[in-house]
Structure formats: C-alpha cells, structure tokens
Amino acid sequence: MTAAVRPKETAPPAAGGVLECSGLTRRFGPRTAVDDVSLSVAPGETYGLLGPNGAGKTTTIRMVCGLLRAETGTVKVAGQPIGPAAGAVKRLVGYVPQDVALYPDLTVRENLRFFGRLYRMPRRELDRRVTEVLELIDLGSRARDRVDSLSGGMRRRLNIGAALVHSPTLLVLDEPTVGVDPQSRHAILESVSRFGEEGMAVLYTTHYMEEAERVCDRVGIIDRGRLVAEGTTRELVALVAGRDRVRLTAGGDLKAYAEACLRLPRVEAADVTGEHGEMVETVVKDGRSLLPELLDLAHQCQVPVRSVEIVEPDLETVFLHLTGTALRE
Incomplete structure (x- = not known):
C-alpha cells in the first residue's frame, strides 16, 4: 500500500525549493536501493526522511550531496543540478555523515578552521564564522581542546559544526544522534530546531520516530527504497484515523x-x-x-x-x- 500526502501548512514549492529531487533511482547489482524517490525541501523547512536501516536513506542523501550519481532522476539545489562533478553547487550543501569525520589530533577550533579553508573562505570571514559555529554547537569552552579528548556527544556536535562553517543553504544530516547519550541527543535536536528557525533548509534522516515528530516540519516515510508516504505528522497520522x-x-x-x-x-x-x-x-x-x-x-x-x-x-x-x-x- 502506498500513499502520498501534501501538507496544508507548507506546500513544497515548484521552482523555489532549496532542494528538489525528482525520480531518483539507484541500484547496486540486482538490488534497487532507491526506487523513484521524489521530494523537495523549502527554505526554513526541516524535512525528515524516516525509515529503518537499509531502507535507502543514506543512498538518497549521497545522491542529494553529489557523492553518488543517480541512475535516473535529477537533484537540484537552489535551482542548480548537482552531481559528482558539480563542485560549485556542492558548496551550497553541508553534509553530516553517520560516522564522525574529524581530525582527532587537532583542536575543536582547528577542525572548524580546516573545513572552512576547504571552501576557501577569507580569513576574517572564517574567524567570525568559527566563533559563531562554536556558539551554535555549544563548544566555545572546549575550543582549544583536542578532539580525542571530547565525549562522543561532543564529537557529534562538532561534526555538525564542520558542516555549518561555510554557511550552507542546505544542511543534510544522516542519523546524527546514533550512539549518543540522552543529553547530547537533546542538544543536537535543539540545534536542528534552531537551524530551521533561522531559514536554513534541513534534510534529516533518522529511524527514531520521536526525533521525526520533534524536529521535522514534514516527514517522508521510506521503506525498501520507495517513498510510501509524505506529509506533516498530523496528516500522516490522519491516514490511520x-x-x-x-x-x-x-x-x-x-x-x-x-x-x-x-x-x-x-x-x-x-x-x-x-x-x-x-x-x-x-x-x-x-x-x-x-x-x-x-x-x-x-x-x-x-x-x-x-x-x-x-x-x-x-x-x-x-x-x-x-x-x-x-x-x-
């Protein structure tokens, strides 16, 4: 059984969405990991891609980030096609992978500066932005500490900060709370809520129902590579009234x-x-x-x-x- 529900509160824009995916399909050998997935995310909207491990969430977002080429379908960020060779468009995206991707022998501030320099940010702008991000992820007091001295939850927050330092238009988070303690999970979810309020488009994958209900304006339910339902929590629950x-x-x-x-x-x-x-x-x-x-x-x-x-x-x-x-x- 499949269903598609469009929200009444925030209808996905036809041409002005930050992210627009249409008909994405990707196979690995005989297995179809993503099967004709279409979705869009508006400015200031947090869209949750909800499904079990192996449902196709990570494959979808790797195509969204231009790390993996779709066999069929298109991805546009701010109206521009994205793909493995689209370097300029990739600068509009901040990607937070499931695995923490940081340099353990560098300090918190040094890690943020390193990722900012990858985007060739001017020194003065980078210094200002690093200070802002440290406040956003609540790690200002640990700025001079090496990453290998941080707790798992702090590393997760810094992982998000590394994706924010270049001020992306679209933030993509792939299950950012996996393996963290309840306090760190709460801090991460609070941060995600603020990103949307500040106008950033957020694509958030999770297999935790409570996270989707808490931070997402709309939710797409993905199972076996297909998007089987989409809408606000209220609209989705109305399907089972x-x-x-x-x-x-x-x-x-x-x-x-x-x-x-x-x-x-x-x-x-x-x-x-x-x-x-x-x-x-x-x-x-x-x-x-x-x-x-x-x-x-x-x-x-x-x-x-x-x-x-x-x-x-x-x-x-x-x-x-x-x-x-x-x-x-």
Missing part, C-alpha cells in the same frame, strides 16, 4: 500468532517486535473492542500473554500500517 496499535508482550511462537492475527477481519497489520522478539504489534480498527478476540486467539495459539498496551495512532502506527512491519534499527 480510527485505528490503534495493540502491543502484546507474550511467549511462544509469536510469528505464527502474528500470521493468525492477520486473518482477523479488523487487523490490518501485524509484526513481531521488541529487542528480543517478545512482542506482537498489530494495527487494528478500534483496538479496545477487538482486544478480547486478540486474547482469545493468543490462547488458541498457545501464546501466553504477559501484558497488553493500546497505543493511539502515531508515526509508528502509520509505518506499520503502510509497510506491514514495525520500524526497526
């Missing part, structure tokens, strides 16, 4: 139980989830009235239920409804 996500923690053969759930008339999706595969999540119409049937079916399948939770519609419900599987790392 009247449906609940019922989560049962149980033992036994949960895969067989999930398959049996799919045969019930009002069950639209079911999947085994949890860190250790100890839960079955279903998307159903009116979860409370259907709960007795789900519990009776669990008894028939010899699946002892330990707990039940009924969750009101959210982005997780949308993803499960559209793809038939829960969002996993």
Whole structure:
C-alpha cells in the first residue's frame, strides 16, 4: 500500500525549493536501493526522511550531496543540478555523515578552521564564522581542546559544526544522534530546531520516530527504497484515523500468532517486535473492542500473554500500517 500526502501548512514549492529531487533511482547489482524517490525541501523547512536501516536513506542523501550519481532522476539545489562533478553547487550543501569525520589530533577550533579553508573562505570571514559555529554547537569552552579528548556527544556536535562553517543553504544530516547519550541527543535536536528557525533548509534522516515528530516540519516515510508516504505528522497520522496499535508482550511462537492475527477481519497489520522478539504489534480498527478476540486467539495459539498496551495512532502506527512491519534499527 502506498500513499502520498501534501501538507496544508507548507506546500513544497515548484521552482523555489532549496532542494528538489525528482525520480531518483539507484541500484547496486540486482538490488534497487532507491526506487523513484521524489521530494523537495523549502527554505526554513526541516524535512525528515524516516525509515529503518537499509531502507535507502543514506543512498538518497549521497545522491542529494553529489557523492553518488543517480541512475535516473535529477537533484537540484537552489535551482542548480548537482552531481559528482558539480563542485560549485556542492558548496551550497553541508553534509553530516553517520560516522564522525574529524581530525582527532587537532583542536575543536582547528577542525572548524580546516573545513572552512576547504571552501576557501577569507580569513576574517572564517574567524567570525568559527566563533559563531562554536556558539551554535555549544563548544566555545572546549575550543582549544583536542578532539580525542571530547565525549562522543561532543564529537557529534562538532561534526555538525564542520558542516555549518561555510554557511550552507542546505544542511543534510544522516542519523546524527546514533550512539549518543540522552543529553547530547537533546542538544543536537535543539540545534536542528534552531537551524530551521533561522531559514536554513534541513534534510534529516533518522529511524527514531520521536526525533521525526520533534524536529521535522514534514516527514517522508521510506521503506525498501520507495517513498510510501509524505506529509506533516498530523496528516500522516490522519491516514490511520480510527485505528490503534495493540502491543502484546507474550511467549511462544509469536510469528505464527502474528500470521493468525492477520486473518482477523479488523487487523490490518501485524509484526513481531521488541529487542528480543517478545512482542506482537498489530494495527487494528478500534483496538479496545477487538482486544478480547486478540486474547482469545493468543490462547488458541498457545501464546501466553504477559501484558497488553493500546497505543493511539502515531508515526509508528502509520509505518506499520503502510509497510506491514514495525520500524526497526
């Protein structure tokens, strides 16, 4: 099942978008990593590309940044085509990769100056911009410290700062909070929120629902290389109006139980989830009235239920409804 939703609050511009992608496709051998993806990001907008690892998020943004050539489709930044040879257009983009790309034996300030010099920024402008970025990423007090003395969260923030120093028009962040502590994650998300408020276009990939809900003006859900839905959080949740996500923690053969759930008339999706595969999540119409049937079916399948939770519609419900599987790392 696929769906496309255009937001009412911020419609993507036809010609004035900072980023415009049309029909992007990329294959690696027999595998299609990105399949006909189109999206746009307006000035001041934070667009979240939400999907599990392996869904095609990183391949998409590598094409957006001109690091990988699309087999079909086009990418334009500020109205100009971008690709591996488009050096001038690449200067409009700031790219924050998943892996921290810094020089550990240089200080925080030296790293920022180094990345600014790659863009041939004039010395006076670079000094001013480095000071601004240090404040943005809240590392002014650590400016003289070597990177190898920083915590993982601080390195992540500096990684973002390195992409900001040349004042890009488009900032692309590829899962910037992976592996950081809660405090650092909060600081990173606060910074991302400010970037949009200051007029920068931001493309943000993540597999964390709560991050997309918190910082993104619009969200595109990508699964198996295809963009299956797009819109504001409110619009996406409206796709599953009247449906609940019922989560049962149980033992036994949960895969067989999930398959049996799919045969019930009002069950639209079911999947085994949890860190250790100890839960079955279903998307159903009116979860409370259907709960007795789900519990009776669990008894028939010899699946002892330990707990039940009924969750009101959210982005997780949308993803499960559209793809038939829960969002996993």
